[in-house]
Amino acid sequence: MMLGIKRSLFLTLGASALLFSPSAVAQSLQHRPQAPAPEAPQPSPEPAKPAAPVLPQGTVLQVEIPRNYPMKSGETLEGRLVYSLFVDGHLAVPANTPVQGAVVALDPDKKTRWHGRLRGDLTPFHTPRVQFNQIALPSGPVSLVTTGAVTGAPVLHLAAPGASPHRSFVGKYWSLAKECAHQQIAFFVDPGLGGRALQLLYQQLPYHPEHIPAHTAWTVELASPVALPGLSQAAAPPADTAIPGHPEIWSVHALLAGRVTSATAKPGDPVQALVIEPVYDKDRQLVVPQGSTLVGRVTTAKSARSLGRNGKLRFTFQQVKFPPGNRADEEGRTVQGALSGASPQSNAGLSLDAEGTVTxxxxxxxxxxxxxxxxxGRALDNDGNLTAQTGVSSNGFGLVGRVVGIAAGNRNFAAGLGFYAAALSTYENFLRPGRDVDFPKDTRIEIETTPLRAPVLKPQGSSQ
Known part of the structure; x- marks a missing residue:
C-alpha cells in the first residue's frame, strides 16, 4: 500500500514538473491568439480640382502688334489679345495676354502697287498672311492652331457721341474744317512723330523697304479646341454702369455672324451677331448668357457713289435668342438695340453718329x-531762278520727278510734272468714287439695349 502511495505521489510531481517546464510554457504561448493591430488612419479624399477651361473650336481671337515689323516671310510676331476670352460665361483669358505668331506668306497688294506707280513709287507692296501658334499663360506657353489671316489693319474703336444739334450747311463744313485742322496738328504732337516722318520720306523715294505698321490687328479663329492648363474659370466681375435717376441700359458685346457692307446691303436684310460676353444687370444677375444670338435687320444702306460720295450703313437688333439650356422661349425675346460701338479693322476712317449710322x-x-x-504755275514765271522754280514745281513723281525736273532745266517740263500732281490730287479728293462701309465677319460690335421683359436667366449648372 505504501508502495502504491509513493508511486502516485511520484507521478503527480512528474506531471506538475512537466506542466510548468519552459517548453510547456512556450507551447502554450505559441497557441495564444495574436492581438489585432490598430488600423492606420485613412487619408481624407482630396477635393476634386476644377476642370481646366477649354476654348472651343471656332473661338475668335483678335491680336494686335504693338510695334513695327519687317515685311518678310518667316518674321516672328509678338502681339497681344485685344479683348478677353470667355468660356461658359466665365473669364478664361484676360485682355493683353501675349500671343506669338509668324508671317507665313506674302501676297501681292495690287491696288497699292498701282497707286504707288502713279506717284513714281516702284515698291512691290505686299499683304502679310499670318498665323498665331502660341499664347503665353501664367502657367506657361500653350500651343494654338489658328486659321490664316490676310487682312490686317489698325483696329478702329468707334463710339457713338451724344445727340448733336442740327447744323446748317456752312456749320457742317466749318466743323469738318476744324476736324481736319485737328488731324494736321495731331500729326506733329501725337506720339510716334519719328515713324510718321519716316513714312513721309519713304513716299518720296522710288523704292523703299516695307514694314507691317504698329497696331495692326488680325482676327483669327481656332482651328481646334485648346485646353488652358493651370487656369480655373473665374467669374467676370460685372461692372455696375447704372446711373442713378436714369433708366438701366445693357451693353452687349457680340461678333457679327456674317459680312455686312453698304455696297450690297439693302434695308430689311437680316443681320445676326453672337454674344461673346455675359451681360449682368444692376443687381449683378446674369441676364444675357454668352452664346446668345442677336437677330436684327439693316435699316439704312446707301452704297458709295461717284464724286467722292461715301456710303452709309445702319442696322438694329430686335430679338435675342438664348442658347440651349436656358429658361427662354425658342422664338427668343424682343429687344430694341442700336449700334453704340464697333471695332472694325479698316485703313479708312469711320464715324458713328448718335443714332448708330456708320459713314x-x-x-x-x-x-x-x-x-x-x-x-x-511757278515754273512758268520767267522772273525767278530757274533751278529753284523747277525744283518747287516738279511734284509729280516724288524725289525722282523733282531731280529730273531740275536736271532738265525746262520750265514747261517742270510745270507739266506739277500740273500732273495737281490733277492726281484733284481726282483723289473730289472725283473718284467714295468709300463703302464694310464690316467683315467676326467684327466686334457693342449694342446698347434696355432690360428684357423676362425673368433673370441662369444657365443650367451655374452657381450664380
Whole structure:
C-alpha cells in the first residue's frame, strides 16, 4: 500500500514538473491568439480640382502688334489679345495676354502697287498672311492652331457721341474744317512723330523697304479646341454702369455672324451677331448668357457713289435668342438695340453718329490741289531762278520727278510734272468714287439695349 502511495505521489510531481517546464510554457504561448493591430488612419479624399477651361473650336481671337515689323516671310510676331476670352460665361483669358505668331506668306497688294506707280513709287507692296501658334499663360506657353489671316489693319474703336444739334450747311463744313485742322496738328504732337516722318520720306523715294505698321490687328479663329492648363474659370466681375435717376441700359458685346457692307446691303436684310460676353444687370444677375444670338435687320444702306460720295450703313437688333439650356422661349425675346460701338479693322476712317449710322470720314481737302496748282504755275514765271522754280514745281513723281525736273532745266517740263500732281490730287479728293462701309465677319460690335421683359436667366449648372 505504501508502495502504491509513493508511486502516485511520484507521478503527480512528474506531471506538475512537466506542466510548468519552459517548453510547456512556450507551447502554450505559441497557441495564444495574436492581438489585432490598430488600423492606420485613412487619408481624407482630396477635393476634386476644377476642370481646366477649354476654348472651343471656332473661338475668335483678335491680336494686335504693338510695334513695327519687317515685311518678310518667316518674321516672328509678338502681339497681344485685344479683348478677353470667355468660356461658359466665365473669364478664361484676360485682355493683353501675349500671343506669338509668324508671317507665313506674302501676297501681292495690287491696288497699292498701282497707286504707288502713279506717284513714281516702284515698291512691290505686299499683304502679310499670318498665323498665331502660341499664347503665353501664367502657367506657361500653350500651343494654338489658328486659321490664316490676310487682312490686317489698325483696329478702329468707334463710339457713338451724344445727340448733336442740327447744323446748317456752312456749320457742317466749318466743323469738318476744324476736324481736319485737328488731324494736321495731331500729326506733329501725337506720339510716334519719328515713324510718321519716316513714312513721309519713304513716299518720296522710288523704292523703299516695307514694314507691317504698329497696331495692326488680325482676327483669327481656332482651328481646334485648346485646353488652358493651370487656369480655373473665374467669374467676370460685372461692372455696375447704372446711373442713378436714369433708366438701366445693357451693353452687349457680340461678333457679327456674317459680312455686312453698304455696297450690297439693302434695308430689311437680316443681320445676326453672337454674344461673346455675359451681360449682368444692376443687381449683378446674369441676364444675357454668352452664346446668345442677336437677330436684327439693316435699316439704312446707301452704297458709295461717284464724286467722292461715301456710303452709309445702319442696322438694329430686335430679338435675342438664348442658347440651349436656358429658361427662354425658342422664338427668343424682343429687344430694341442700336449700334453704340464697333471695332472694325479698316485703313479708312469711320464715324458713328448718335443714332448708330456708320459713314466713312471725309478725307477730301481743297488745300492740297490748290497748293499743287500754284506751285506748278511757278515754273512758268520767267522772273525767278530757274533751278529753284523747277525744283518747287516738279511734284509729280516724288524725289525722282523733282531731280529730273531740275536736271532738265525746262520750265514747261517742270510745270507739266506739277500740273500732273495737281490733277492726281484733284481726282483723289473730289472725283473718284467714295468709300463703302464694310464690316467683315467676326467684327466686334457693342449694342446698347434696355432690360428684357423676362425673368433673370441662369444657365443650367451655374452657381450664380
Amino acid at each position: 466713312p470720314k471725309s478725307q477730301s481737302s481743297v488745300i492740297a490741289p490748290l497748293l499743287l496748282t500754284m506751285l506748278a
